[in-house]
Amino acid sequence: MSETVFTYASPALKFGPGASAEIAFDLSQYDVRRVLLVTDPGVAVTGHPGRIAEQMSAAGLDVTTYDRVHVEPTDASIEEAVAAAREAGPFDAIVAVGGGSSIDTAKAVNLLTTNEGELFEYLNAPVGDGRAPTMPLLPLVAVPTTTGTGSESTTICVLDVLSLKVKTGISHPRLRPTLAVVDPDLAFTQPAMVTAAAGMDILCHALESYTARWYSEFDAKAPEQRVPYCGANPIADMWSEKALSMLSGAMRVAVRDGGLESSRPAREQMAMAATFAGLGFGNAGVHIPHANAYPVAGRVRDFRPEGYPEAEAIVPHGMAVSLTAPAAFGFTFEAAPERHLHAAKLLDPSVSNGDAHTLPEVLRTLMRDIGFPSGLAEVGYLDADVDDLVSGSLKQTRLLATAPREAAADDLAGIFRGSMENW
CATH class of the missing domain: 3.40.50.1970 (Rossmann fold)
Known part of the structure; x- marks a missing residue:
C-alpha cells in the first residue's frame, strides 16, 4: 500500500x-x-x-x-x-x-x-x-x-x-x-569561499528536495514510524522552487562583491534562500549528492580552501555536496525529466528546452563562476579512492532512500568517477 x-x-x-x-x-x-x-x-x-x-x-x-x-x-x-x-x-x-x-x-x-x-x-x-x-x-x-x-x-x-x-x-x-x-547582517562579511560553499549547500538542498522521490511512492507507514524526511511534496516544493529562483540572481553577486555595500541586497536574498531551502529539504529530504558528501568530507587528506581555518584539512560541507552534484543529477534525470529541467530554468532563465545534460551544465557553469575546485581530483581524490567513497556513501541509507532513482554501488562509482573533473 x-x-x-x-x-x-x-x-x-x-x-x-x-x-x-x-x-x-x-x-x-x-x-x-x-x-x-x-x-x-x-x-x-x-x-x-x-x-x-x-x-x-x-x-x-x-x-x-x-x-x-x-x-x-x-x-x-x-x-x-x-x-x-x-x-x-x-x-x-x-x-x-x-x-x-x-x-x-x-x-x-x-x-x-x-x-x-x-x-x-x-x-x-x-x-x-x-x-x-x-x-x-x-x-x-x-x-x-x-x-x-x-x-x-x-x-x-x-x-x-x-x-x-x-x-x-x-x-x-x-x-x-x-x-x-x-539576521542577514551577521553574514555580511563572511569570506568569498565560505559564501560560495554555503551557497552551493543552499542550492543542493533545494535541488535535492525538489527532485526527491515523491512522498506517495513510499510504502505506507504507521504515524509513529514516519520520519522527518517524507519525500517531495507540494509544500516543500514551494519553498525549494522559491529558493532556486532567488539563488539565480544572488549567488554570483554575493560571492563576487563580498562585504561591499553593493552586495547587501544579494546577501539578504541568500539568507532568505537558505531559510526557504531549509524549510523545503527539512521535510522532503535530500539524496545522492548529500550521501556522497559525507565520505568526501570525511576522508579528506590535505585540502585547505581559502577562508577556512588553515590548521587542518577540510572539504567544506557545501563544497563536498556540490562536487558530485552535476553527475548525480545527470544520473537521476530519467526519474523526473520535467523537474530537472524546471529546476535548471529556475537557476538559469535563459534555458529553454533541454535534456539530461542541461541541469549538470547549469551547475558546472555556476561552480566555475564562483571559483570552486574543478572536481574531486582538485581536492585530493584519485580513482583509487572511489571504492572507499562508494562504501561511505552506501552507509547513508536514510538519504539514498529519498533518491528518485535507486543508486547501486556501480551507479555511485560512476558518479564519483564522473566528478573527478567537472570541467
Whole structure:
C-alpha cells in the first residue's frame, strides 16, 4: 500500500537585519533563567556572540558561553561540548550562534543533556543505533551567521565519525530548533569561499528536495514510524522552487562583491534562500549528492580552501555536496525529466528546452563562476579512492532512500568517477 500522508513542520522564524538584537525578548516568552550560548572561535572573533550574550545578560539572564565548536563537527568535538555543558549546567535554554557547525553541535548538546545515553546510541543506523529521545529537549534558538546550511530549520545534526572516516548524523523531530533568528547582517562579511560553499549547500538542498522521490511512492507507514524526511511534496516544493529562483540572481553577486555595500541586497536574498531551502529539504529530504558528501568530507587528506581555518584539512560541507552534484543529477534525470529541467530554468532563465545534460551544465557553469575546485581530483581524490567513497556513501541509507532513482554501488562509482573533473 502506498503512503497517502505527508508531514510538514518548521520552527518559529524571525527574519531581518537587526533580528539578533531581540533574542533576550524572544527568550522571555519561555521560563528561562540560565542560557548556554554555543559558538565557534572564528564566529566569536566577529563579536556577534559576545554582543548577544551581553544583551541577554542585561535582560537578567545567566549566560554561559561555549566557544570551542569544531568547524565541521566530529564525534570527539561534540562529546567535548556535551561534557562541558553537563559540567556547567543545568540550563533552561540554548542559543546557537554560528554556521551549521555551531547549530548542529547545539542540537547534539541539547539532546544529550536532556536524555540518557551517549552520542553513538543516537547516530543514524547503520553507523549508530538510531535511538530516539524519550524526554523533551530545551528551547533552542538558532542564529545562523552563514547563508547556507539551513540547519536552523531542520531536524538533522551532522558530524564526522573519526574512526570510520565518514559523516553521519542524528535525525529526529525533537532536534528542530524552537526559533530560527535569521539576521542577514551577521553574514555580511563572511569570506568569498565560505559564501560560495554555503551557497552551493543552499542550492543542493533545494535541488535535492525538489527532485526527491515523491512522498506517495513510499510504502505506507504507521504515524509513529514516519520520519522527518517524507519525500517531495507540494509544500516543500514551494519553498525549494522559491529558493532556486532567488539563488539565480544572488549567488554570483554575493560571492563576487563580498562585504561591499553593493552586495547587501544579494546577501539578504541568500539568507532568505537558505531559510526557504531549509524549510523545503527539512521535510522532503535530500539524496545522492548529500550521501556522497559525507565520505568526501570525511576522508579528506590535505585540502585547505581559502577562508577556512588553515590548521587542518577540510572539504567544506557545501563544497563536498556540490562536487558530485552535476553527475548525480545527470544520473537521476530519467526519474523526473520535467523537474530537472524546471529546476535548471529556475537557476538559469535563459534555458529553454533541454535534456539530461542541461541541469549538470547549469551547475558546472555556476561552480566555475564562483571559483570552486574543478572536481574531486582538485581536492585530493584519485580513482583509487572511489571504492572507499562508494562504501561511505552506501552507509547513508536514510538519504539514498529519498533518491528518485535507486543508486547501486556501480551507479555511485560512476558518479564519483564522473566528478573527478567537472570541467
